[in-house]
Amino acid sequence: MPELMLDDPDGTLVMLRDSVTGFAARFPGAKAMRERRGRGGTMDPLIWSAMAEAGWIGLLLPEECGGAGLGLREQAVLSEALGRALIAEPTGTASVFAATLLGGASPGAERSRLAAGVASGEMVAVPAWTSGAKPVVARSVNGSIALSGETRFVDAARAATDFLVVAQDADGVMLLSVAADADGVTISERVGVDGSALATISFSDCAVPADRVLSRANRSEELLRQAILHTRLALAAELTGLASKALELTIAYTSDRVQFGKPIGSFQAIQHRLVDMWIEAEFAAAAVVNAVDSLQADDVDTAELAVLAAKARAGEAAFSICRRAVHLHGAMGYTDECDIGLYLKRAINLNAMLGQPEQLRLEFVERESGYRRGRT
Amino acid sequence: MASDWNDIPDEEFRSIFRTWVDQNCPSHLRYMRKQRPLFNEVAVWYHALAAKGWLAPTWPRQYGGMGLSAAKHMIYVEEWGRLGCPRIPDHGIGLVGPLLIEYGSEEQKAHYLPRILSGEHVWCQGYSEPNAGSDLASLQTSAVLDGDEFVVNGQKIWTTLAHCANWIFVLVRTERDAKVRQKGITVLLLDLTSPGVRVRPIANLRGEADFCEVFFDNVRVPLKNLVGKINEGWTVAKSVLGHERIFLGAPTRPEYALERLRRLADARGAFEDPAFMSRFARLRLDLYDLGSAFERYAKVLRAGGELGAGVSALKIFTTELYQRITEEMLTVAGEEARLADDLAAGDVEIDAMNLFLDSRSPAIFGGSNEIQRNILAKAVLRLPG
Structure with a gap:
């Protein structure tokens, strides 16, 4: 089945894939997803710390911060493998996004503390940056910082030890960490489609010590841009793995399921649908590889286009492959018992994160040629 | 003349080939409207290539070819397309030559191959x-x-x-x-x-x-x-196409058509329309990702590998994308889509109807897209028969 094809001269990528396969045998993805749903969306700390132990959570963090010091190629392969194995942990946000912010933050005690904690799994630092109805605003008060406002769609908020908050201040945007149990922090959760919980976090005159500032204006915008870029790539890879696996399961099911005296996978109507699904998965893998290559070889504007394309392609492919996969499983596919529905729900969640395909495509065209909706 | 083209770095080969072709392919033959010109119409270009020894890119050098590897051949085809050179009647070069070289007798090779190169046999x-x-x-x-x-x-x-x-x-x-x-x-x-x-x-x-x-x-x-x-x-008969199958999936046609669509849309103000913008963005990204997918297979060839049956994905995608782009051209044309002839777009003429009609055929030839899907179902997905 389609997968990322990247040069692997020293065998690192194979090792990463193998380690995910081993991990999935210990912590089967579908089982973990069902259990999390049963707990109301709270992350299993055992799984997260095992992932940290494997070196995955701090994969992008520099070695001097306690991370693995690996790059986006390795991250893409890891994320793809996690997607295939349906290890539906908040890797995109609590690992890739957080590690990119921390890796680029101003050197200092707070950055060191968090980076080491994140890499080891002892801390969970969750990015909280999507503005809600009231954007998060930072004011200086007596040498500390007071935060007010709210931020939405925060993953794993109950498991978080710290939030990495993006707040507006007089100079622009600042990045700072906030202890999850600080006074003035309220977490309200909603149930995510895949059984994870998504939180809105409200800050009400929440006092944050000034030494928790991770970066100031100018630098923060750039950091955020980079974190979005890396996370979109990781999500695209995860969606590619997920799509490829959902297709594989559907090929197995239709090859096995007999009606009219034959496997339904022998019927041309079914075969052509499966082929179209395979082509979409193949294109998703190619788009992600293109983005990985572009991030290594090209200027940042070109690379950002490649990543927009990859996230759009992989998201669309995963959503559409999983929809058809459910259909091709027949009535079984509509049952909660059958795993294929979990793939669909996971695909919906990741596809909607950091831009749906339509939005990403419009952004691509606008950036590439200056065309905008409604004007040229 | 180089002793072996394959020993030259890719970019150097590209530059040598491109420079000579650009200087020697007559300008009136560039970007011909006709997809398949007759031999007489392009004979001057055919003979120029033959005289240079560049007519048969993949034939071994002992038979008068260039002996290009798959990787170099891809550069040859890319630059050919980029410079708008016309397609020449190429069944002798692309089909009969390789078959005789593999299956023909020595006598057949000695008789027919030179006559293909000279243009005596078409x-x-x-x-x-x-x-x-x-x-x-x-x-x-x-x-x-x-x-x-x-x-x-x-x-x-x-x-x-x-x-x-x-x-x-x-x-x-x-x-x-x-x-x-x-x-x-x-x-x-x-x-x-x-x-x-x-x-x-x-x-x-x-x-x-x-x-x-x-x-x-x-x-x-x-x-x-x-x-x-x-x-x-x-x-x-079945052994005809080796690495050449990748060219059935080349993005050339949709690339050209999208550029035409862009110009037409610009002239008609279609980019003001959010609904068009959304459809255009999808086509643009499909083309962009087709480039990435093409590269996925090209990489295999450059590394000396062989194309699997999966390459059919490119043929299906590129031919269907070409159709969707030309269908969009007719939508943008509005009532002008009733016309058979070209549409004015600023200082250029856009052959929307010509391209729309042309785009019907590639999904049929070279093994229809349904046959390609049958091949993929069997050879790649290994579905039951």
């Missing part, structure tokens, strides 16, 4: 018949051995450029009762000027005659024109 390919299209193995054109000659009767159809060819590479049935239909098929080299041959061009939807019917009425073909063994022509 070849066409006699595969499809009225009742044998996708199901090629059901072909019925017969050849019966009579002394040291075959007597050929029957009909071929969709024979591209037969009306400017003087030789045909033809599949005939030599054994009617074979248990497996693929058995009993034989490959013959047939002189189209022989008595009993009649060629009738067929007008296509664009009003041009790219392809023909070819009728055989007791046409006598010498035994020495047999390629390979009698009744074992199927293997020969």
Whole structure:
């Protein structure tokens, strides 16, 4: 089945894939997803710390911060493998996004503390940056910082030890960490489609010590841009793995399921649908590889286009492959018992994160040629 | 002249090839509206390539070719397209040459290969018949051995450029009762000027005659024109395309069509319309990702690997994308889509209808997209039969 094809001269990528396969045998993805749903969306700390132990959570963090010091190629392969194995942990946000912010933050005690904690799994630092109805605003008060406002769609908020908050201040945007149990922090959760919980976090005159500032204006915008870029790539890879696996399961099911005296996978109507699904998965893998290559070889504007394309392609492919996969499983596919529905729900969640395909495509065209909706 | 083109770094080869082609391909032949010009229309370019020794990119050098690797051949084809050079009648170069080099006798190679390079022989390919299209193995054109000659009767159809060819590479049935239909098929080299041959061009939807019917009425073909063994022509016929299959999936046509759509849309103010913008963005990204997918397979060739059956994905995607782009052109044209001729867009003419009609055929030829899907279902997805 389609997968990322990247040069692997020293065998690192194979090792990463193998380690995910081993991990999935210990912590089967579908089982973990069902259990999390049963707990109301709270992350299993055992799984997260095992992932940290494997070196995955701090994969992008520099070695001097306690991370693995690996790059986006390795991250893409890891994320793809996690997607295939349906290890539906908040890797995109609590690992890739957080590690990119921390890796680029101003050197200092707070950055060191968090980076080491994140890499080891002892801390969970969750990015909280999507503005809600009231954007998060930072004011200086007596040498500390007071935060007010709210931020939405925060993953794993109950498991978080710290939030990495993006707040507006007089100079622009600042990045700072906030202890999850600080006074003035309220977490309200909603149930995510895949059984994870998504939180809105409200800050009400929440006092944050000034030494928790991770970066100031100018630098923060750039950091955020980079974190979005890396996370979109990781999500695209995860969606590619997920799509490829959902297709594989559907090929197995239709090859096995007999009606009219034959496997339904022998019927041309079914075969052509499966082929179209395979082509979409193949294109998703190619788009992600293109983005990985572009991030290594090209200027940042070109690379950002490649990543927009990859996230759009992989998201669309995963959503559409999983929809058809459910259909091709027949009535079984509509049952909660059958795993294929979990793939669909996971695909919906990741596809909607950091831009749906339509939005990403419009952004691509606008950036590439200056065309905008409604004007040229 | 380099001793071996494959020893030259890719970018240097690209530059040498590009410079010479740009200087030597006549400007009136660039970006021809006609997809398949006749031999006479492009003969000057054909002979120029032959004189330079660059007419047959993949033939071994001992036969007058360039001996290019798949990687270098891709550069050759890319630059050819980028400079808007016309397609030449290439069945001799791309099909008959490679087949004779692999399956032909020494005598056949010595006789035919130089005549392809000189342009004395212009070849066409006699595969499809009225009742044998996708199901090629059901072909019925017969050849019966009579002394040291075959007597050929029957009909071929969709024979591209037969009306400017003087030789045909033809599949005939030599054994009617074979248990497996693929058995009993034989490959013959047939002189189209022989008595009993009649060629009738067929007008296509664009009003041009790219392809023909070819009728055989007791046409006598010498035994020495047999390629390979009698009744074992199927293997020969099927081995035609190796790495060249990647070119069926090249993004060239949709690339050109999208640029035309962009110009038309600009001139018509379509980018003001959010609904158009959304459709345009999808087409643009489909083209962009087709480039990434093409590269996925090109990389395999550059590394010296062989293309698997999966390369059919490119053919399906590129031909269907080409159709969707040209359909969008007609939408943007509005009521002007009622017109047969070109549409003015600022200082250029956009051949929207011409492209729309042209885009019907690539999804059919080279193995229809449904056949490609059957191949993928079997060879890649390994679905039950």
